[in-house]
Amino acid sequence: FLDMSAEEEQPSRVAIGISFGNSYSSIASTVGGGDPKVIANEEGDRQIPSILAYVDGEEFHGTQAKSQLVRNSKNTVAGFRDFLGKDFKSIDPTTARGAAQPQEHESTVAFSIRDSESESPSTVTVSEIATRHLRRLAASASDYLGKKVTAAVITVPTDFTQAQKAALVKAAKDADIEVLQLITEPIAALLAHDRREDHRPADKTVVVADLGANRSDVAVVSVRGGMYSILATTHDYAVGGLKLDETIQEYVAKEFVKKHKVDPRETDRGLAKMRLESEACKKALSLGSSASFAVESLANGIDFTLNLNRTRYDMLAGKVYGRFVQLIQDAIVKAELDVLDIDEVLVSGGTAHTPRIASNLGSIFPESTQIVAPASDAAAINPSELTARGAALQAYMIESYDTEDIDQSTHAAVTVTPHLAKSIGLVLTGDEFKPIIPAETPLPVRRTVNFTATSDSEAALIRVAEGIRDIKITQPEPKAKQNGKATDNDEDDDEDEDSEEEDEEKRETMWKVGNVVGELALKDVKKGSKVTVQVQVGADLEITMSAMVAGKSGVKGSVPGSAANGAAH
Amino acid sequence: MAASIGSLSLPAVPNGWSGEKDFKAVGKLSAATARNIEPVGAHFLAEARRKRHKRTFSEDER
Numbered sequence: 179f180l181d182m183s184a185e186e187e188q189p190s191r192v193a194i195g196i197s198f199g200n201s202y203s204s205i206a207s208t209v210g211g212g213d214p215k216v217i218a219n220e221e222g223d224r225q226i227p228s229i230l231a232y233v234d235g236e237e238f239h240g241t242q243a244k245s246q247l248v249r250n251s252k253n254t255v256a257g258f259r260d261f262l263g264k265d266f267k268s269i270d271p272t273t274a275r276g277a278a279q280p281q282e283h284e285s286t287v288a289f290s291i292r293d294s295e296s297e298s299p300s301t302v303t304v305s306e307i308a309t310r311h312l313r314r315l316a317a318s319a320s321d322y323l324g325k326k327v328t329a330a331v332i333t334v335p336t337d338f339t340q341a342q343k344a345a346l347v348k349a350a351k352d353a354d355i356e357v358l359q360l361i362t363e364p365i366a367a368l369l370a371h372d373r374r375e376d377h378r379p380a381d382k383t384v385v386v387a388d389l390g391a392n393r394s395d396v397a398v399v400s401v402r403g404g405m406y407s408i409l410a411t412t413h414d415y416a417v418g419g420l421k422l423d424e425t426i427q428e429y430v431a432k433e434f435v436k437k438h439k440v441d442p443r444e445t446d447r448g449l450a451k452m453r454l455e456s457e458a459c460k461k462a463l464s465l466g467s468s469a470s471f472a473v474e475s476l477a478n479g480i481d482f483t484l485n486l487n488r489t490r491y492d493m494l495a496g497k498v499y500g501r502f503v504q505l506i507q508d509a510i511v512k513a514e515l516d517v518l519d520i521d522e523v524l525v526s527g528g529t530a531h532t533p534r535i536a537s538n539l540g541s542i543f544p545e546s547t548q549i550v551a552p553a554s555d556a557a558a559i560n561p562s563e564l565t566a567r568g569a570a571l572q573a574y575m576i577e578s579y580d581t582e583d584i585d586q587s588t589h590a591a592v593t594v595t596p597h598l599a600k601s602i603g604l605v606l607t608g609d610e611f612k613p614i615i616p617a618e619t620p621l622p623v624r625r626t627v628n629f630t631a632t633s634d635s636e637a638a639l640i641r642v643a644e645g646i647r648d649i650k651i652t653q654p655e656p657k658a659k660q661n662g663k664a665t666d667n668d669e670d671d672d673e674d675e676d677s678e679e680e681d682e683e684k685r686e687t688m689w690k691v692g693n694v695v696g697e698l699a700l701k702d703v704k705k706g707s708k709v710t711v712q713v714q715v716g717a718d719l720e721i722t723m724s725a726m727v728a729g730k731s732g733v734k735g736s737v738p739g740s741a742a743n744g745a746a747h
Numbered sequence: 748m749a750a751s752i753g754s755l756s757l758p759a760v761p762n763g764w765s766g767e768k769d770f771k772a773v774g775k776l777s778a779a780t781a782r783n784i785e786p787v788g789a790h791f792l793a794e795a796r797r798k799r800h801k802r803t804f805s806e807d808e809r
């Protein structure tokens with residue numbers, strides 16, 4: 179991969195990153211290797227609704243098409259991405275939400291819409307709809323770049339099947355877009371996030387929570403030496419931003435009924451207007467502490483305005499918020515990890531803008547976990563842009579490669595790799611364990627560490643072992659009843675809060691020494707000596723360890739591996 | 748590329764310890780887990796290139 183000769187052989191491509199969601203899509207480019215930039219279409223949108231609408235044979239796209247949901251819903255196609263590559267029986271047709279209904283058509287899904295000037299509707303397959311959508315996206319990018327876009331890296335959910343991927347590649351091909359690579363949404367988001375540090379990202383375990391409109395997807399990712407391995411994923415196809423819109427919709431409908439004795443949701447038009455305004459109101463509540471819901475002629479010609487504050491909204495949405503948290507907790511359990519093992523939570527997708535979601539996550543993770551969302555991290559990249567930016571970065575990295583090279587490198591023969599089952603480190607005085615290479619690091623690996631010795635001996639023992647991460651739970655001290663005055667002068671009203679905190683058990687990670695692998699005797703380690711230790715593990719699990727005191731000769735040894743490529747997981 | 752990990756207190760070599768050339772093999776590593784590395788990002792691309800050219804670490808420091 180990356181033969182420089184490839185650059186000359188390949189007719190030069192113009193490649194972009196595309197994030198293609200059920201509700202919004204975005205296009206991005208690094209414009210020659212710089213920071214990825216999300217491109218606005220002709221209407222100035224960076225989050226382009228994945229919607230097409232037809233009026234007298236004219237095609238509308240994006241926001242213009244979205245507004246057709248009120249007047250012309252039968253000829254408007256929305257929420258179709260997850261229908262690609264599926265047969266009718268395996269889709270959830272309710273995700274169309276008031277737009278043209280998906281229908282069974284041969285082995286696929288299609289829509290019956292009037293997309294030409296003819297009075298009679300035509301049957302348009304989901305593949306063709308996706309092609310038209312992608313063509314419009316590519317055209318907007320071509321306009322911006324001033325060059326015809328010919329290729330793309332497109333993001334897909336981690337559970338996209340081979341059939342779904344093949345259908346997406348074909349739909350893109352029909353739009354004259356060569357798909358260089360399909361990459362998963364959480365990894366695209368991480369790639370864009372990690373670019374904040376322009377060196378190699380630190381080893382870490384990250385939860386990427388992609389909170390979209392129709393669905394939410396979580397991935398637990400191990401980042402080692404700048405490489406990403408997914409440890410576990412969870413999916414909820416029925417929870418996302420649309421569920422949040424519904425909570426506002428229901429609340430408003432009830433208020434409207436109270437006042438005017440008619441339910442605005444009874445007509446398709448009333449319902450469509452409510453959906454659009456609920457979403458707008460919800461977005462406004464991510465920024466301000468209150469927002470107005472205002473619709474002209476909502477039902478029976480009555481205009482309606484209502485003010486909603488964030489506290490009330492958060493209360494209405496509490497159940498939905500709980501499902502996001504649950505999905506994240508399930509993913510961590512599935513990865514056989516604990517919240518204490520998670521270094522970062524990257525919240526991506528449009529719904530990640532919701533302030534309360536970030537603060538709810540803050541309360542289930544320890545303080546050491548960084549919650550990367552706009553409400554909790556000022557440096558967070560716009561979560562609606564993460565996947566498109568990641569795709570653009572990848573597109574820039576591979577746009578000059580041979581197609582064959584790309585295919586080879588994404589092949590299981592290259593990507594399936596043995597990963598360390600346990601952390602490897604040093605056993606210190608008092609059986610303390612200091613990790614050097616974390617578990618889940620792909621092999622082969624070599625790590626070198628420097629430290630200052632604080633012990634003094636004829637010869638020090640460099641003891642290399644596996645470490646076992648354990649969780650130590652400290653129960654709260656049974657508190658003496660407060661008789662009279664407590665030691666500090668707490669006001670009555672904080673007392674409750676304080677005691678609650680103290681009553682919680684304390685959970686912390688600690689290391690236990692596991693399997694010892696090898697020992698080196700290192701001479702002349704004085705207090706203050708600078709010691710260098712190197713540990714190298716091959717794909718066959720052969721481990722080589724060496725140690726030296728600065729300026730002196732070192733010691734070295736190796737233990738052959740037992741299992742060749744490790745057990746499948 | 749060495750990482751600095753602060754100060755550590757090493758145990759002394761116990762009496763009676765013996766090893767050939769100051770090294771003693773004690774046990775083996777636990778079996779590895781086969782997982783998929785996501786074929787994404789500069790570090791993966793460098794790794795894939797390394798695999799292709801079968802370079803060793805010393806030729807191409809990671």
Ligand SMILES: Nc1ncnc2c1ncn2[C@@H]1O[C@H](COP(=O)(O)OP(=O)(O)OP(=O)(O)O)[C@@H](O)[C@H]1O
Pocket residue numbers: 198199200201202203225259389390391392393394418419420457460461462464526527528529530531532562
């Ligand atoms: N500022 C905001 N505050 C709250 N919600 C927002 C904000 N911006 C966008 N959203 C919501 O985010 C959702 C869209 O997110 P995203 O673009 O990630 O979805 P998608 O990837 O198209 O959908 P899916 O993942 O379900 O296929 C919508 O419900 C939208 O209303």
Ligand SMILES: [Mg+2]
Pocket residue numbers: 199200388389390391527
């Ligand atoms: Mg999405």
